[in-house]
Amino acid sequence: MRRFFAPALAAGLALGAISIALPRTMFAAADDAPTIRQADRSLNEALASGDKKAVAALLDDRFLWVEANGKIHTKEQVLDDLPQFAADNEGTMDARTTDFLGQAERVLGMHHNQRFAHLWVKSPAGWQAFVFLNMPIPKERPDTTAKPPAPTEEDKICENPCKTLPYKPANAAEEGVLSAWFRLKMDEWHPNPEDWSAHADDAHETITPRGDMLKLQHVEELAEERKLYGPEGGSGGSQVLSMKMFNFGNVVIMETFQGRNPAAKPNSWHLRMFLNRGDGWKIALSGQTNIS
Numbered sequence: 001m002r003r004f005f006a007p008a009l010a011a012g013l014a015l016g017a018i019s020i021a022l023p024r025t026m027f028a029a030a031d032d033a034p035t036i037r038q039a040d041r042s043l044n045e046a047l048a049s050g051d052k053k054a055v056a057a058l059l060d061d062r063f064l065w066v067e068a069n070g071k072i073h074t075k076e077q078v079l080d081d082l083p084q085f086a087a088d089n090e091g092t093m094d095a096r097t098t099d100f101l102g103q104a105e106r107v108l109g110m111h112h113n114q115r116f117a118h119l120w121v122k123s124p125a126g127w128q129a130f131v132f133l134n135m136p137i138p139k140e141r142p143d144t145t146a147k148p149p150a151p152t153e154e155d156k157i158c159e160n161p162c163k164t165l166p167y168k169p170a171n172a173a174e175e176g177v178l179s180a181w182f183r184l185k186m187d188e189w190h191p192n193p194e195d196w197s198a199h200a201d202d203a204h205e206t207i208t209p210r211g212d213m214l215k216l217q218h219v220e221e222l223a224e225e226r227k228l229y230g231p232e233g234g235s236g237g238s239q240v241l242s243m244k245m246f247n248f249g250n251v252v253i254m255e256t257f258q259g260r261n262p263a264a265k266p267n268s269w270h271l272r273m274f275l276n277r278g279d280g281w282k283i284a285l286s287g288q289t290n291i292s
Contacts (some may be wrong), residue, residue: 036097036105039127047086052079060121060128062246064255068114069133070269070291088112088134098203100275104130104251105286108205111139115206117271117287121248130246130253133271135289136209157238158189167243174245176281177252177274184283189236191226193219201275201284208288220289238243241266251277267291 024283029044039058046054056079063075065085078085088111105127109120119131141249160166162185187196197219206213213221225233238258246253252274257266273285 036099036127039120039129040107041138043129047082050082050086052082055079055082056101057125058128060123060130062170063129063131065132066134066289068136068289070289073078089132100273100284101277102202103249104253104273104275105187106203106208106273110137115207115212117285119253119271119273119285121251121253131255131271133287133289135207135287138209138211157193160239160262161235162189165240167240167245168272169244171247173247173250173252173276173281176276177254180281180283182273183193185236187222188234190231191222191229191234192231193222193226196222199280199281199282201277204282204284204286206286207284208285209282209290238268252281265291 004135043055043058044058045051046058056075059078062073062077065073065078065088067073068086070261073085091111093110095107098106098108100106103122105120107116107120109116110186115135115137117131117133117135118129120127121130162182165178165181167178169178183199184196186192187199197215200215200218202215204215204218206218222234238260239262241257241259241262243254243256245255253276254270254272256270258268258270268288268290271285271287272283274281275284276282
């Protein structure tokens with residue numbers, strides 16, 4: 001089980017050659033910035049007016065709206081119940097937008113006492129919304145105390161998700177993403193902050209019902225786990241029960257259902273984004289909500 005804490009590292013803790021920059025809100029595609037802003041504004045206006053045709057044009061055909069309780073709505077279901085979707089998109093606060101290679105846009109913010117992650121993608125039809133994910137805000141401040149690992153039998157082996165997945169890559173990009181995935185999971189299972197950092201984009205953020213974590217905080221957590229409990233101090237996380245990937249040039253979006261027991265129903269839905277800036281595939285977003 002991942003533990004979300006961001007303690008200050010002791011002065012004597014050496015992290016080797018970790019090189020991390022603070023997350024940036026603008027990476028490229030300045031010319032596209034007005035276009036994505038206009039698309040977002042047009043969607044809000046279409047929702048406010050109940051213009052079903054205009055909303056449909058601004059949603060990718062594979063669009064998903066995932067509520068904080070894990071309930072999933074397809075594009076068709078959203079269009080059939082537009083008032084509910086419109087109400088969910090009101091009251092946005094503290095929105096932060098990050099462009100990824102002019103091919104995808106990430107918007108993080110809050111509304112209705114929930115956090116959200118919105119992913120937009122560039123298509124021949126222009127900018128379209130691809131996933132809107134809501135996540136609950138923790139009711140209590142996350143416990144930042146480092147706890148000794150208590151691995152399950154699955155954690156001791158970590159076949160899935162550290163070594164195998166129920167998914168066959170469709171192309172070289174997806175093969176590269178899965179290669180990066182396995183490195184990240186192995187680095188979480190056996191804490192390796194240096195290698196994990198090398199496979200995470202500088203703008204990476206993790207958002208789950210337990211809290212939010214920037215890349216630097218994630219690296220600090222792995223370093224703390226390794227310092228306190230050695231190479232066996234981590235966890236690879238829950239098993240992937242099903243996976244989908246979607247390609248947008250140098251950006252790949254991944255959607256997974258996960259759980260502890262493959263024979264049971266999944267207990268969480270995950271959204272991840274990977275990108276390749278020319279130096280290999282790296283994770284740039286990890287969002288999760290539990291299925292209640």
